[in-house]
Amino acid sequence: MKENPADKLIRDRLEPGHISVEGFLGTDKRPIADIIAADTGAVEAEGLTVELLGDFLENLHQIADAGWEGRVPAYEGNVTVRAxxxxxxxxxxxxxxxxxHKAEVVVKDPDGNDLLRxxxxxxxxxxxxxxFEGNGSPHRIEPKQLIELYRHCVG
Ligand SMILES: [Zn+2]
Structure with a gap:
């Protein structure tokens, strides 16, 4: 897929040193639309949607913000979250x-192992x-990993 000027503008904003020091693309040279299509396709192949997974993360963020460090009531103690x-x-x-907000939310299993940041x-x-960010980006979230966490928490 070719990039139009609007896509080019977004690519610039995703490069290191614009909005974040590290940028969002890592070593990924694919057009942004292709990165999105591949990850969205992987999520949909599992019968889920990106909206659902993003809202799940936002829910975990809000739970962490509410200060329920430790057990997460909504998910029956399967995970703990801290922001x-x-x-x-x-x-x-x-x-x-x-x-x-700039924040890092850390999700752990009951044994204290990191599940996701x-x-x-x-x-x-x-x-x-x-x-989900480009391949090689330090903050990329692998759809597969997020889907696993979602199923662990929500079923
Ligand atoms: Zn936006």
């Missing part, structure tokens, strides 16, 4: 007008734009 918030907001690189922006990017 480390830093000051400030980060704008959505897709220029949709949204911005999210994500930011509120990741939840937005997945839910609203079907974007």
């Amino acid at each position: 480390d918030e830093t000051l400030g907001q980060i704008p959505c690189p897709f220029a949709c007008g949204s911005s999210c 994500f930011s509120p922006l990741d939840a937005h990017l997945i839910s609203e734009h079907g974007f």
